[in-house]
Amino acid sequence: MFSVIFKTEKLPPVQTVSKIISEFKQILIYDAARISNKNYGFAGENLTEPDADRLISICSKNGIEAMKVENEKIKKFNNPTTITNLSFENQNLNYKLNDAISSHKLEDISVLACAQIEYNVSKTITTKEGPSAGEKAIRIGIMMTTGLPIGTGKGKEVKKEIKNTETTSYLDIVFINEVHLRINSDHFDYSCLKEKKTYSTNMNFKLLSAQISSLCPKALKNSPLFDLIENKPLSIRYESITDMEKDLSRLVYLRSARIL
Incomplete structure (x- = not known):
């Protein structure tokens, strides 16, 4: 087939x-x-x-x-090594993982692929709410009528579920020897950006993606990475990381078969 x-x-x-x-x-x-x-x-x-x-x-x-x-x-690239740091030195990309330092040539990067994935996140918070104005008025009326000190009522704990949509960005790096690295924007040390590092995770991720792309201009890039670097709205949004891996596998095949 x-x-x-x-x-x-x-x-x-x-x-x-x-x-x-x-x-x-x-x-x-x-x-x-x-x-x-x-x-x-x-x-x-x-x-x-x-x-x-x-x-x-x-x-x-x-x-x-x-x-x-x-x-x-078409080989599936769905088992990456997630890295939380990297550095650039002597035309190499270096990273530390499990107390060991690994190094790969930047010119050996075959494909770069970016994805911005939305996740639905919910959390439950507990708040303390006092009696309503109507409940207080009724209790005050009873006290005034009966003279009994029943008070205006105690507060009660109320649990609320708050739902949000959060976005996490990923950058996958595949080398010609099929080493497959992944950067998660929320769990990465951006100190490699040095003086360019900002307080914004999104901006740091964008700067890092642009820097890596500039250091390996021959690497193939997926559509979302082009959009990110060129400050354009996403032309396509992956629904899951699996969708990005599918497009990544296509690009790796095109490069390995020397089509592109």
Whole structure:
């Protein structure tokens, strides 16, 4: 079975991909749009060779370069080593992990991929609330009528669930020897930025991503990383880290096969 992947760093516009999928699957453009939002560089998967060839032809007709690849040839990159620090020295990227220092040449970085993932976070807080104005008025009325010192009532503990949406950014770094590193924006020491370091995690992550990209200009980059560096709104948003890993696997294949 075959997959059909786009032969570009940046993903094609969603509108164009929707047209391609609509024609290939013979479905409404609205339904195709929902699929195209989640293809992450794969125009089709698990296709017979004739279907793969037909899909490539439709892509070409719409000005998009694509190619077929046997499914098993696209390696999944879903087991990264998360690092919390790094430094740049002598054209190397160095990091400390478990008291051991590792070093890799910056020129050996094959692919860089960025993702901004939204998480729904909820927490329960306990507050103490006193009686309402109505309850106080009733108690005061009773005291005035009966003369009994019943007071205005005690406060009570109330538990409330607060829901928020938080965003965490990730930067994956893959070397030509398939070493796979990951930076989590919320758990990283940005001291490598030196005087450029700010009090904003988001800004620090952006500066770090831009710095690494500039130090390895030949590395392939995914669409969100281009958007981040170029100060543009995200052209595509991954729903989960798995979605980013899918696009990453596509880019690693294109680089390892010397397509790009």
